[in-house]
Amino acid sequence: MNYKSTILALFFLIGGMASSKAQDIPKKDVPDAVKTVFIKAYPKATDIDWKMKGSNYEAKFDLGKVDHKATYNALGKTISVEKDIPNSQLPAAIAKSIRIKYPKGRIDDVDWINTGGKITYKIDIEGTPDVNVWYSADGKFIKEVAD
Template structure:
């Protein structure tokens, strides 16, 4: 078993603290083993290895193969389980079999559990030479689908700064982080807020840049669609619309088509329409 897709584990204040108890004298390896046994008392065929600052236990519970990751303080961060397709939650199977990838071959199924975050069911599917990874929540919500690049060791926990986690907690209470990516000098955090999937962008220093939410046209406020309907773009078809939140203000970003014509516009909450393209 190997870990194969990035996920985020938020920084926890307790991880930053030390104390003078006898527990501090326990080596991280021994502490990881102790916490492992508490979490998985029925584990068999246990093998330990080290990767970077993480201690990894490969083991079985019944017939299921698992892999648990502990940080250098011995705290549990992540468990991946190889799961037969038949053992998936009924809602996940129902959603997959009714979705766009239903005719694809399911090559592998993993369950990813993370400390304090949503459990993710990852289906690796293939058709011909093309492979995709599909991320489902337990209720059958497909939160992500993208080409599988066969990269190993990509479920590795990444710590978000306190500044970012505090911002998300204040603006989006009870959010659940799904994924994180750092590229071109910015940090992208994908998360669930209620039942809504959002993507927030930050500088590497933790300053909020914007949040994007994919919208259905039926969910766009009437005052916004009225602006569109009264504009020169009223006969265009809406191909895609996103709600964009920024420190300077919020707007709806429309991608429009009319025959071979294409346009991109922004409609702000105050009704201002700006042509982007």
């Protein structure tokens, strides 16, 4: 491969990686249907940032001092809602499972997630190594991803 082809390939690779992540967008580019549903659900939201995630619109915002995230399709249908919760609000069955599975780990952050009425928890665990784990509301382990 010659020099120009290498540079061109690198350019497309970097561009593809950048486009695969969520893209920040200005509020004016969010469809009115999405903004209307969001404002009705969260009239007291502050520090609102909008992103495109694939074809969906994601709002990251604060309610009081709590971080939230809500994802909508272009028609304003809610895909999921997520919020930080204190470690103390983690269901006991999940906390027990984590203590057993990760005895040297420390729970750093807990997110409560509602996707179409299905509740899950994402827990960031610091330890060796750091991991993110997901559990169902009834305490069943779903998956683990290295952090």
